[in-house]
Amino acid sequence: MSAPDRRYALSVTQQQVLDGLAKVMSPRGVALTDASVLSAISVNDGKVFFSINVDAAEARAWESVRAAAEAAVRAIPGVTAAMIALTAERKPGSAAPPPPHRHAQGVPHVSSHRPAQSPASPMSKQSEIPGIAAVIAVASGKGGVGKSTTALNLALGLRDLGLRVGLLDADIYGPSVPRLTGIREKPQLNDDKKMIPIARFGLAIMSIGFLVEEDTAMIWRGPMVMSAITQMLRDVAWGKLDILVVDMPPGTGDAQLTLAQNVPLKGAIIISTPQDLSLIDARRGLAMFKKVNVPVLGIVENMSYFQCPHCGTRSDIFGHGGARHEAERLAVPFLGEIPLHMSIRATSDSGTPVVESEPDGPHAAIYRAIGAKVRDQLQGVIAAA
Numbered sequence: 001m002s003a004p005d006r007r008y009a010l011s012v013t014q015q016q017v018l019d020g021l022a023k024v025m026s027p028r029g030v031a032l033t034d035a036s037v038l039s040a041i042s043v044n045d046g047k048v049f050f051s052i053n054v055d056a057a058e059a060r061a062w063e064s065v066r067a068a069a070e071a072a073v074r075a076i077p078g079v080t081a082a083m084i085a086l087t088a089e090r091k092p093g094s095a096a097p098p099p100p101h102r103h104a105q106g107v108p109h110v111s112s113h114r115p116a117q118s119p120a121s122p123m124s125k126q127s128e129i130p131g132i133a134a135v136i137a138v139a140s141g142k143g144g145v146g147k148s149t150t151a152l153n154l155a156l157g158l159r160d161l162g163l164r165v166g167l168l169d170a171d172i173y174g175p176s177v178p179r180l181t182g183i184r185e186k187p188q189l190n191d192d193k194k195m196i197p198i199a200r201f202g203l204a205i206m207s208i209g210f211l212v213e214e215d216t217a218m219i220w221r222g223p224m225v226m227s228a229i230t231q232m233l234r235d236v237a238w239g240k241l242d243i244l245v246v247d248m249p250p251g252t253g254d255a256q257l258t259l260a261q262n263v264p265l266k267g268a269i270i271i272s273t274p275q276d277l278s279l280i281d282a283r284r285g286l287a288m289f290k291k292v293n294v295p296v297l298g299i300v301e302n303m304s305y306f307q308c309p310h311c312g313t314r315s316d317i318f319g320h321g322g323a324r325h326e327a328e329r330l331a332v333p334f335l336g337e338i339p340l341h342m343s344i345r346a347t348s349d350s351g352t353p354v355v356e357s358e359p360d361g362p363h364a365a366i367y368r369a370i371g372a373k374v375r376d377q378l379q380g381v382i383a384a385a
Contacts, residue, residue, distance in 0.1 A: 011078060012043050012046055012048065012076060012077075012078040012079055013043065014041050014043050016076050016078075017041050017043060017048055017050075017073055017076065018033055018041070020072040020073055020075065020076050021033050021038070021069055021072060021073070022034075023072060024065060024068045024069050024072050025065075026062075026065055027058065027061040027062060027065065032052075032065065032069060037052050037053050037054055037062075038050060038051075038052060038053075039051040039052075039053060039087075044211070044212055045080075045186065045211075046078050046079055046080035046081065047079075047080060047081045047082075047083075047211045047212065048073050048076075048079055048081070048082045048083070048084075049082075049083045049084075049228070050084060050085075051084065051085040051086070051087045051227075052065065052066055052069065052084065052085070052086050052087065053087045054086070054087070059086065062086055063086060066084055066085075066086040069084055070082050070084045074193065080186070080189055080195075081189075081195060081211060081231075081235075083227055083228045083231050084227065085227035085228070086227075127264070128264050129233060129234065129238065129244070129264065131238055131239055131240045131241060132166070132238055132240075132241045132243075132244050132385075133241065133242050133243065133378075133381055133382045133384075133385030134242065134243050134244070134266040134267070134378050134381045134382060134385070135233075135243075135244045135246060135263055135264055135265055135266060136243060136244070136245055136246065136265065136266055136267045136268065136269065136297065136374070136378070137246045137248045137263075137265050137267075137268040137269070137289075137294070138150060138151035138154065138245060138246065138247055138248060138268075138269050138271060139248040139250075139268055139269070139270055139271070139285050139289075140250045140270065140271045140272065140281070140282070140285060144250075145250075145271050145272060145273050145302055145303070146271060146273075146302040146303060146338070147171075147247065147248075147250060147271045147302075148169070148171065148176035148177060148180060148247050149176075149180060149302075149344065149348045149353070150271050150300060150302055150338065150367075151167065151245055151246075151247040152167060152177065152180050152181065152247075152348075152353050153344075153353050153354060153355045153363075153364075153367040154245060154269070154367055154370060154371055154374070155167045155203055155243075155245040156201060156202075156203070156353060156355035156356055156364075156367065157355055157364070157367035157368040157369075157370060157371030157372075158242075158243055158245070158371040158374065158375060159201070159202050159203060160355065160359070160364075160368050160371070161368065161371055161372060161375055163242040163243055163375065163382070164240060164241050164242045164243075165202075165203055165204075165241065165242065165243050165244075165245065166197060166203060166204035166205070166206075166238055166241045166243070166244040166245070167203050167204070167205045167206075167244075167245050167247065168205075168206050168207070168232060168233065168236075168244060168245070168246045168247065169205075169206065169207030169208065169209060169247050170208075170229050170232070170246050170247060170248050170249065171247055171248065171249045171250070172208050172228060172229065172249060173249060174249075175207045175208050175209030176209075176247075177205060177207040177209060177247065178207055178209040178210060179209075179349070179351065180348050180351060180353060181198075181200050181201070181205060181351055181353070182200075182350070182351020182352065183198050183200055183205065183207075183210065183351075185198065185210075186210055186211070187206065187210055187211075187236075190237050192237070194235050194236060194237040195232075195235060195236045195237065196236075196237050197236055197237070197238060198210065201353070201356045204238055204239065204241065206232055206236050208228060208232065229263075230263075233263060242382050242385075243374075243375075243378065243382070246263070246265075265294045266295065266378060266381050267294065267295045267296070267297040267374075267377065267378065268285075268289045268294050268295070268296055268297060269296075269297050269298060269299075269300060269335065269374065270282050270285050270286055270289075270296065270298075270299045270300070271299075271300050271302050272299060272300070272301060272302070272322070272323045272326070273301070273302055273303045273304075273318045273322075273323075274301055274303070274304060274316070274318045274320050274321060274322040274323060282299065282323070282326065283326070283330075286299075286330060286332065295377075296332045296333075297333065297335070297373075297374055297377050297378075298327065298332055298333035298334060298335035298373065298374075298377075299323045299324075299326060299327045299332060299333070299334055299335060300323070300335045300336060300337075300338065300370060301321075301322070301323030301324060301334075301336070301337045301338070302338045303317070303318055303338070303339070303340040304318075304320060304323075304337035304338055304339055304340070305317070305320055305337070305339050305340065306339065306340045306341070307339055307341065309341075309342065317340060318340075323337075324337075333373065333377075335370045335373050335374070336366060336369055336370045336373070337366070338363070338366055338367070338370075339363070339366075341363060343358065343361070343363065344363055354367075355367050355368070
């Protein structure tokens with residue numbers, strides 16, 4: 001049995017984690033377990049998650065403690081992944097803390113309040129992920145518009161165009177990629193203790209859903225979410241990729257904004273349905289990316305129309321053309337229309353996405369056509385890398 005296999009065979013308990021953390025000293029000179037700063041500790045199949053909650057004025061002094069705590073947890077036999085966030089909150093009436101900076105492992109300290117905006121592009125401060133030419137986000141202003149299904153089939157469409165593609169499911173609260181891909185196994189660790197993405201359909205795939213059970217309630221604070229996403233980007237052995245597609249959480253809250261500012265995104269794709277309610281939220285998503293100077297690669301109109309599989313009659317259930325008109329109004333590319341069709345739904349539910357299971361069908365052709373428009377916009381970035 002190899003070393004990684006032995007680690008997976010061991011069972012980790014919460015008490016073992018507490019015993020390890022008791023050896024880490026806080027800036028106050030007491031053991032971390034006695035400092036009244038630890039959140040509830042989650043231990044699941046060798047994966048350990050918790051946060052260290054401190055006052056923002058003391059955040060810098062605690063950064064080295066967070067790193068030491070992570071090292072102590074990773075040293076416990078049986079631990080396969082550790083995601084530890086430093087949560088800094090400002091007490092009422094206190095001064096704002098200094099802006100966040102990176103610790104030695106490249107994971108940013110994240111404050112729970114929003115830092116002042118810099119006139120420079122947030123993207124100019126980011127370091128590229130080694131081996132990845134372009135990271136793009138697939139986002140939506142609201143849930144329920146088929147964002148994850150579109151992200152996966154878009155990644156497969158880009159694969160069919162001859163690109164090396166990865167998919168990161170960054171939807172922390174509702175990871176869908178394990179179900180959409182039929183992946184049930186856990187990621188292994190390489191010799192550098194980085195997680196190896198699951199290889200499926202010719203893609204390199206990583207999801208927080210691989211690390212927790214499907215029915216686990218993901219009750220995490222915002223900074224802990226960002227720490228988890230950052231580690232899934234930086235602590236994963238992605239290898240050489242032309243494009244990493246990131247399936248982002250829906251909405252335009254602090255998590256989405258912070259992710260956009262901390263990940264070297266080369267572009268974003270907005271998913272919307274034709275109806276007005278969805279388009280209103282899509283506008284918010286577009287505004288968010290423009291605010292942080294992330295190029296908008298375009299809008300996709302999902303569930304654009306329904307075509308009866310028996311008689312061929314087309315019905316515009318949610319209206320039609322709203323996303324196209326919105327793209328024209330905002331002067332961003334319109335990438336294409338994806339119909340509401342039973343085969344897309346059925347193949348997604350079965351873990352065999354339509355581009356993979358029906359490669360010669362009309363729906364796979366639509367996703368590949370959208371992928372071609374995305375590839376053409378990123379050709380300069382990919383070629384330079």
